[in-house]
Each structure stands twice: as structure tokens, then as C-alpha cells.
Amino acid sequence: MKRADGFTLIELIITLVVAAIIVAVGIPGMSNLMANNRATAHTDSLITALSFARSESVKRGISVSVCAIGTTEEGTTSCGGASGWSSGWFARLDAGDNEQLRSWPAPPGDYSMEGPAFISFNSSGALQSDNAMVFVIEYSHCSGNQKRTITVQPAGHTSVTKGPCTPDG
Numbered sequence: 510m511k512r513a514d515g516f517t518l519i520e521l522i523i524t525l526v527v528a529a530i531i532v533a534v535g536i537p538g539m540s541n542l543m544a545n546n547r548a549t550a551h552t553d554s555l556i557t558a559l560s561f562a563r564s565e566s567v568k569r570g571i572s573v574s575v576c577a578i579g580t581t582e583e584g585t586t587s588c589g590g591a592s593g594w595s596s597g598w599f600a601r602l603d604a605g606d607n608e609q610l611r612s613w614p615a616p617p618g619d620y621s622m623e624g625p626a627f628i629s630f631n632s633s634g635a636l637q638s639d640n641a642m643v644f645v646i647e648y649s650h651c652s653g654n655q656k657r658t659i660t661v662q663p664a665g666h667t668s669v670t671k672g673p674c675t676p677d678g
Contacts, residue, residue, distance in 0.1 A: 544648060544655055551616045551646055552657045555598070556667055558613050559628065562600040563665050565610060566630040572603040572637060573610070576627040594622040594644075603629060619649040624659075634665045647674060 516524075558575045566573040576588035578596040588601060599612035624644035629637040636642065644659040651674035658670045 541652065544651070547616070547618055548646060548648055548651075548655050548657050551618075551620065551622075551648075552659060552669055554613055554616060555622075555644060555646075555659060556669070558598055558600055558611075559659075559661060559667055561611060562628075563630045563634045565600065565602075566632055567634045569602070570632045572629050572631050573600055574603055574627045574629040575600050577624075578612070578615075579626075588627055594624060620646060621649075622646045628661060630665055636661060636663050636665060639663055651675070 562573040562575045574588060575598055577594040577598055579588065588599075588607070595615055597613055597615040600610045602608045602610065622644065625642050628642050631637055641663060642661040644661075645656065646659070647656045654671040654673055656672045656674050658672055659667060660670070661667050
């Protein structure tokens with residue numbers, strides 16, 4: 510009698526069980542990785558805006574601000590109206606007609622971002638304020654050290670720290 514080549518039913522079931530265990534262990538790690546990447550991308554977007562505004566202020570010799578996008582009653586974009594930053598942000602000149610230089614849309618996802626309504630750099634690249642400015646970004650269902658804190662020092666330098674999520678975050 511000739512033996513058929515292939516797998517037995519028991520071998521296939523064992524293979525499927527092992528694959529299911531690997532997937533069950535890997536998916537939580539993958540979602541954590543995606544959450545970390547999302548928080549990092551969001552942080553990088555704001556740092557890009559801050560660096561752009563600082564370099565433009567030095568290049569043009571006038572102050573430049575990064576503002577939370579707000580909307581006036583007429584439907585036009587305004588600076589500093591929304592401290593939640595949920596609509597995105599933009600860089601603008603602080604002289605003349607407050608020309609908007611560049612805008613960044615709000616990153617997708619359910620997050621909170623707290624900070625000042627706007628931040629201005631003077632012609633030397635330092636903050637207009639004598640105090641450091643702090644932004645805090647935290648996504649919902651945050652776990653571990655996925656909360657990001659961006660600190661802009663009075664000299665204009667930025668730093669990012671990872672921190673533990675708030676218990677109800």
C-alpha cells in the first residue's frame with residue numbers, strides 16, 4: 510500500500526494552535542508600538558513647527574509665532590484662540606498683516622494636547638517670554654511612558670521627555 514504525502518489533521522491543528530498563540534502574544538506589543546509611533550510623530554510635527562518659526566524669526570529679523578488654529582466669527586483663521594491645539598497649528602509673522610507662513614493639520618486620533626495658545630520667537634530666536642513654555646501630548650488609552658512633554662526654554666531650545674501616562678488618560 511502506498512503512503513500519501515502531506516500533513517495529518519493533528520499536525521495541522523497543532524500548527525494552528527501555535528500560530529494563534531504567537532498572534533495573541535504579538536498583537537498587544539504591536540498596538541503599543543503603533544501608539545508610541547503616533548505620539549512620536551505628533552511630537553515631531555510640533556517640534557518641526559517650532560523649529561521653523563525660530564529659524565524664520567532669525568532669517569527675517571522679526572518675531573514669528575506658532576499658534577493654535579482658532580476660527581473667528583467670520584470663519585477666518587485666528588491665532589491663539591484655542592489652547593487645545595485640536596485643530597492644528599500654523600506659523601505666522603508678527604508684523605504687518607500677520608502673514609501666515611505655513612500650517613500643520615491636527616494629527617489624527619483621540620488625544621489631548623495642552624499648551625499656551627501661542628508661542629513667539631524674537632529676531633534672535635529666543636522666546637518673547639522670559640519663562641519656558643510647555644506642551645503636553647497624551648493619546649487616549651495611553652499606557653507606559655507614551656505621554657510626551659515638549660519644553661521650549663527662554664533661549665529657544667526645545668527638549669522632549671517621555672513620561673508616564675495619567676491614570677485616567
